[in-house]
Amino acid sequence: MGNIKVGQWFSKEEAKNIYPNVTFLSKVWIGRNVEIGNNVEIGDYVKIGDDVEIGDDVKIGNNVMIGRNVMIGRNVKIGAGVTIKTNVKIEDGVRIKANVMIEHNVTIGDNMTIKDTQRITKDM
Secondary structure (H helix, E strand, O other): OOOOEEOOOOOOOOOOOOOOOEEEOEEEEEEEOEEOOOOOEEEEEEEEOOOOEEEOEEEOOOOOOOOOOOHHHHOOEEEOOOOOOOOEEOOOOOOOOOOEOOOOOOOOOOOEEOOOOEEEOOOO
16 A cells, blocks of 8 residues: 655545555645545645545646546546636546636536637537
8 A cells, every 4th residue: 555645735535445555745625525536636725625536647737726527537637727616527647738618507528628728618
């Protein structure tokens, strides 16, 4: 089994399951009923809402906001400053560059790449 590494000011509200080899940097907040897979890295100043599932081998940059009812697949990379609103599904292998906003009720399909500073309002 691997380690869970936690930076300062870490807060979790009844997280459902956090697997081994997860790294949380400073000032991370995790809501209720959150499941985080293996080999996940979560940057500074990240907020993860309630009822979120994060797959294995995911990297989340600094200053990211993840809303409620979000599913993030495996091998996903999320850049700094990204906002993901509620009821969003991000499938496997997706790359989201910095400062992207993903609106409510959107699905991002397998292996998509979203360029910097885009606002996503419909399925891709």
